[in-house]
Structures are given as structure tokens and as C-alpha cells.
Amino acid sequence: MVRGWARAVRRQAGYEAAAVRRSTSRALRHSGPERATAVQALKAAGAAMAAWALAAFWIESPMALMAPWTALALVETTVYRSLRAGVQQLAIISTGTLWASAAMYLSGGSTLPAMAVSLPPLMLIAGYSRLGAQGVYGATTALLVIAYGSYEPGQIGHRLLETLIGAIIGLSVNAFVLPPLRLDDVRANLHSLALECADLLHAVAAGLRGPWDAADTDAWEDRASRLHSGVRAVARARWRSAESARLNPGRRLRRGHRTRCPSPDVDRRWQDTVHHLTALTRTLSGIAAGSQPLSAPPGRFASDYADLADSLSHLCAEQAERLAQDEDHHPEAPRQHATDAWVLHEEMPARLHGQVDSAAIAVSGGLLVEMRQLLMALAPEEANTV
Numbered sequence: 001m002v003r004g005w006a007r008a009v010r011r012q013a014g015y016e017a018a019a020v021r022r023s024t025s026r027a028l029r030h031s032g033p034e035r036a037t038a039v040q041a042l043k044a045a046g047a048a049m050a051a052w053a054l055a056a057f058w059i060e061s062p063m064a065l066m067a068p069w070t071a072l073a074l075v076e077t078t079v080y081r082s083l084r085a086g087v088q089q090l091a092i093i094s095t096g097t098l099w100a101s102a103a104m105y106l107s108g109g110s111t112l113p114a115m116a117v118s119l120p121p122l123m124l125i126a127g128y129s130r131l132g133a134q135g136v137y138g139a140t141t142a143l144l145v146i147a148y149g150s151y152e153p154g155q156i157g158h159r160l161l162e163t164l165i166g167a168i169i170g171l172s173v174n175a176f177v178l179p180p181l182r183l184d185d186v187r188a189n190l191h192s193l194a195l196e197c198a199d200l201l202h203a204v205a206a207g208l209r210g211p212w213d214a215a216d217t218d219a220w221e222d223r224a225s226r227l228h229s230g231v232r233a234v235a236r237a238r239w240r241s242a243e244s245a246r247l248n249p250g251r252r253l254r255r256g257h258r259t260r261c262p263s264p265d266v267d268r269r270w271q272d273t274v275h276h277l278t279a280l281t282r283t284l285s286g287i288a289a290g291s292q293p294l295s296a297p298p299g300r301f302a303s304d305y306a307d308l309a310d311s312l313s314h315l316c317a318e319q320a321e322r323l324a325q326d327e328d329h330h331p332e333a334p335r336q337h338a339t340d341a342w343v344l345h346e347e348m349p350a351r352l353h354g355q356v357d358s359a360a361i362a363v364s365g366g367l368l369v370e371m372r373q374l375l376m377a378l379a380p381e382e383a384n385t386v
Helices: 002-029 033-057 066-074 079-106 111-126 129-148 153-176 185-208 214-244 264-288 299-324 336-347 358-378 380-385
Strands: none
Touching (some): 033 066, 033 185, 066 079, 066 129, 066 153, 079 111, 079 129, 079 214, 185 214, 185 299, 214 264, 264 358, 299 358
């Protein structure tokens, strides 16, 4: 059990390290969500430093904490979200500051009673769904006011002015310094998902050509389950792409920017692909684990199935390349790997005739059904040409 746990930890660490390497490589080589995330992080840091400098040296605030904190939080993924968060944060921080100051006056400057008066209602307000992630800032602001004992009228004015300065700087930086226009996020996430599907199918093909066991199939099944996070990332990217164009001055500045997103049908195609890959790896895992109803298929079948998985891997990589080159709207483009995969699939059932073990034949047929579903998701146009 300990060995299995250690193996799972090593596998998880390997996946995370590989994901970091891929993200870093993509951020350095071409534009996309990874580079956009890095740009937003640098913008947030710059906005926080500018807000602190302005609050500390212009208004000579004794703490100058609220300005950089607010600016940091308002460099959001879209300009529209920054504006909405700015309004919410100004309201909730003002509420927290005034409420905590009143609690300190009522308690005579005693910290614990002031917390008892202010924190419970502010945490209830934080749970209000329309405030989103900004809700908790009311309670944290109250904690700062109470902990530092800064509840005199002049100090309250400083806190509110710092918040306003931070909000203005955060919004301005996000809106006018490389404003985030996430029009390529859908394509980039679909491209990444297609490559991950190709890598998994290649791993399955390589494994089936040699001795494979439960450890191999568990790794395949785990990788397939991780593909669902890629499907969710595509859905989030499609929503974020539409939101990023709202109230964004950068859209007018980048008219030449490629704005065409893949159609939602492409999202559904890859969602189906991930679903059938998950079912396929789960069946292989059941075979390797020696589950009673799942007998191993004939030896020759595994080799043929590996060839089919390899062909599908090339098909996924081919479609990933077409996504990267904005060719997904041209189904007439030649796709030799799709035709090859369909030919291999149509030839395999005939090779099962004459086998004695009916249970193994049933398992083989189930695996072929999943491959057919994958082919129907990835290459339905070629189904009628074979």
C-alpha cells in the first residue's frame, strides 16, 4: 500500500513538472493563455508598486497598504471583470473600514470585543454570491483596522483614499497597458487538449506493443481522467473570450488580430473524444487488473490495436496542427491518417473470427466499439469512404 501511494505521488509530481515545462515553453515560444497569464502577473506587480509609491509619497500615508493591495486584486483576466471587481471592492472595503471603526469606538478601542462586533456580520456579507471573491475583503479590512488601531477619522479617510488610488491604478493598468483580449484562448486550449489526447494514445500504443500490466493501465486511466480538466478549460476559455471583448479599449487597437474562434461543434467533438478515451483506458485497466468479466483479448489483437491507437494518435496530432494554423474550418483538407485509421479499424473484426474464448472476443469487440466512437468523433467525414 505504501509503495502504491509513493508511486502515485511520484506520478503526480511527474505530471505537474511536465505541465510546468510545457506551459513555460509555450509562454516563451508563442502567444496564448500561458503568455497572457505571465503578462497579467507582471502588470499586477507593477500596478501594486505604482499604487504604493503614489500612496506613500504623494499623500504620505502612514501604512500605504490598502492602495497596493487593491491594485493587485483589480488586475483581473478581463477589463470588464476588473471594472466590476473595482466597484465591488470599493463598496466592501468601505463597509469593512467604517464597520470596524464603529466597533472600535463602541468597544473603547478594545480589540477582541471589536472583532466580536464586526467580523461575524462581515463574514455573512462575504458569503453573498454577487460579491464573488471580493466579499472577504470586508472582513480582512476590518481586521487590519482593528489590529493597527487606526480608527480615527483622519486614519479612516486615509484608508478610503488609498483604496480609491489602488482601484484607479489597477483599472488603468489593466485597461490601457496591454489590455487582455483573450480571443485566441479557445483555440489554444483546444490545441493543448488535442496534443494531450495524441500523447495518451501514443503511450497506449507503445505500451500494448510490449508487456503491459496494471501499473501501465492505471497511468493511462489517470491521464485520461485529467483530460476532463482540459475540456473544462475550453469551456471557460470560450466564456472568457466573449467577456474579454466587453468594455475593452484594446479591441479597437488590434483590429488585425485574428478573432475567429473554432465553432462550438469542435468543443463537442473533443469532449466526446475525451469521454471515449476514458472508457477505453478504463476497460484496459480492468483487463490488466484481472477482473473476472474481462478476459485478455487474443495476442495478435493487442498488436493490431496498438497500430490503430498509433494511427489515431497521429490523427489527433494532425488536428492539433490544423487548430494551430487556423485550418479547422476546412474539412476538405487531406487527412491521410483518418483514412488509415478507418481502414485498420474495418480490417480488425475479421481477424477475430475463429477465436475460441468468447469472453476475450467480447472484450475485444468492446475495445473496437470505443475506437469506432473515437473515429466518429474525430473523423466522421471519412467513415463513408472506407
